[in-house]
Amino acid sequence: MKVLHSIAEIRQEVKSLRKQRSLDNHEATVGLVPTMGFLHEGHASLMRKAREISDIVVISIFVNPIQFGPNEDFERYPRDEQRDLALAEKEGVDIVFLPTVDVMYPSPTKTHVSVAELTDTLCGASRPGHFDGVSTVVTKLFNIVKPDHAFFGAKDAQQVAVIRQMVDDLNMDIEIVPCPIIREEDGLALSSRNVYLSEEERTQALVLSRSLRLAREEISSNPQMTAGQVRALLRREIGTSSIAVIDYAEILSFPQLEVLAEDTVLQQLNGEVIMALAVKFGPTRLIDNVIMETKGVSLHV
Amino acid sequence: MKVLHSIAEIRQEVKSLRKQRSLDNHEATVGLVPTMGFLHEGHASLMRKAREISDIVVISIFVNPIQFGPNEDFERYPRDEQRDLALAEKEGVDIVFLPTVDVMYPSPTKTHVSVAELTDTLCGASRPGHFDGVSTVVTKLFNIVKPDHAFFGAKDAQQVAVIRQMVDDLNMDIEIVPCPIIREEDGLALSSRNVYLSEEERTQALVLSRSLRLAREEISSNPQMTAGQVRALLRREIGTSSIAVIDYAEILSFPQLEVLAEDTVLQQLNGEVIMALAVKFGPTRLIDNVIMETKGVSLHV
Known part of the structure; x- marks a missing residue:
């Protein structure tokens, strides 16, 4: 080398x-x-x-x-x-x-x-x-x-x-x-900036991967879920951490990165969406995301 | 081919x-x-x-x-x-x-x-x-x-x-x-846009190369000439055309393209300067320029 x-x-x-x-x-x-x-x-x-x-x-x-x-x-x-x-x-x-x-x-x-x-x-x-x-x-x-x-x-x-x-x-x-994102066993996405975290912040930061996992499960099991509901779920879950300060908790089309309207029903989209988070724990800003396929469902009119 | x-x-x-x-x-x-x-x-x-x-x-x-x-x-x-x-x-x-x-x-x-x-x-x-x-x-x-x-x-x-x-x-x-710029025998710089010119405009457009030539000669023969004097000379000469409308008639350092202050004495500069023109003849905007070396003169104090 x-x-x-x-x-x-x-x-x-x-x-x-x-x-x-x-x-x-x-x-x-x-x-x-x-x-x-x-x-x-x-x-x-x-x-x-x-x-x-x-x-x-x-x-x-x-x-x-x-x-x-x-x-x-x-x-x-x-x-x-x-x-x-x-x-x-x-x-x-x-x-x-x-x-x-x-x-x-x-x-x-x-x-x-x-x-x-x-x-x-x-x-x-x-x-x-x-x-x-x-x-x-x-x-x-x-x-x-x-x-x-x-x-x-x-x-x-x-x-x-x-x-x-x-x-x-x-x-x-x-x-x-x-x-693909590489994670610690407990779910924390690897980042050079993780070294900044105190032990307490490191524990609280698990809320990132946990909230994304939860949202993904919810979307999979509830075909009528809207973008607004996903955002609310992410914010609610991140809110369970006492020190987390949200910069953004978003759901967008991928790779176009167009913000989805609140009332967009995810399963009516064709293509991929990304749920993306940026959250501060103390002075340290961490990001994480999940990209998932949404399947177009046939609309009965 | x-x-x-x-x-x-x-x-x-x-x-x-x-x-x-x-x-x-x-x-x-x-x-x-x-x-x-x-x-x-x-x-x-x-x-x-x-x-x-x-x-x-x-x-x-x-x-x-x-x-x-x-x-x-x-x-x-x-x-x-x-x-x-x-x-x-x-x-x-x-x-x-x-x-x-x-x-x-x-x-x-x-x-x-x-x-x-x-x-x-x-x-x-x-x-x-x-x-x-x-x-x-x-x-x-x-x-x-x-x-x-x-x-x-x-x-x-x-x-x-x-x-x-x-x-x-x-x-x-x-x-x-x-x-280097290629010119017609009468001095007009070649440009695809020359085709737009009427016969009269084509004749008047010769003022571009003429004014640049004149300015170059003046600078060469008058070591104390300032940037302001060059601009005035260019504008005066272009003004002899009844239809020329000046967009710019400038002198700048080259290749940095920094506009020279009015009182800059050219021969005290080291490096190159560009005199650059953009002038409209009827609807057609033409550009032309001359790049020349300025020699630093020793200052007697």
Whole structure:
């Protein structure tokens, strides 16, 4: 495994590995797992997926300043380079791209990539500029590494929707591979930010996965449930935690991310919906979601 | 020369030509000349430059709706496919990419690439959204064709500055090659829009190149000239045309495109300046510019 810091090095190494691993009738493919480091089992699952479908696996570790708001946790975002490299090595990663901020932004970027509409809701509404920062840095990483596949965790479901839209709109020749949320045994979705939680907050945070599970069961057993009822159920359940402060508890179409009207009967929809939560426990904001198929029922008129 | 309409075809053909023309120790390079068609000698000079430094020459012909404002000339922009193809063939182009609007925008794009600051002045100020449309479509074309070099005419000097900034900021692995303005014998800069001009307007439009030439001569012979004096000179000279309506007549640093303060003494600047004009003759808006080196003079204090 090579750990490279400059753009010139990474381009050179990807090119040379592509050549090495290509056969006459098969051009070696490159899979990219973009991360902000402090890697956990969720990231490991992305690397394993990449190892499975790409000939060359590249991960990037970069805490991207331009996707953090002025009052967010850029400075204190957890970092542990040595542990990250050991985990990447163990997962059979070929190249780790570990740039400094100066390498990625030698001067402040004047150029931004923005995806409209999909970013109006959820984290896009709560974190102005966040997704512009994400789509801009992901575009940069794509242009540096030139992957054939890129792997993203479904925990950041809006991010997946935004990146997919960007790739489609801008004709990027890259397949986006979303991978399922990885959870602790008790249901807590893995996140680098879980390290911020006190023991008490960690216990209370279980309300996220519990409320989503409950809502999913309710929807499955009650075909007439409306979007408004789902929202009420989520809020009621999260309200059982004394310290939880809801940023949003939403149900939307997926991947369009259109907010469903209160009286929408879910089982009359065709396609997928997402139930998405952002909730603060003390100073720490956690997100979680469930994406589920809704089956169109025939309407008797 | 192949004329291709779909993205899949163009990708396939570029790939296959790259393979064909690569040698063991040299990977064939691709040069892209993005155009809006109605090709003239200016475009031909870009194709010749591309032929000179790239192994494979691709031109795109696409009148991009999203770079036109609602009251601009998208609908009546001149088109002549047969003549364009004959000219491209004559210049030794390998592939012409000729997509429809539906191919480029199967649904309205939600994603835009924007370059800040450089687009605040000149055509960016006069044509809101224009450069977002340009940088977005150029990004798409780059992702479709994957060129090593891309060729742009210096007549659209702000466009060149914007595209270069975008390529740098987004780490696109593409060399931008600007090519000099091509002029008629009497000085008129070539433009597809010249076809709009009546005989009288065509004569009056010579004031553009004449005023730029005059200003350049004045700056060269008068080391103490200020930016304000240059602007006055340009406006006075353009004013000799009875029908010219000035949109802008500016002098700025290049390629930063920072407007120079009125009392800036040009010869005390290091680097390049651009004198840029946008002037309407009847309904037709024409642009022209001159970029020149200013030499720092030693200050006697």
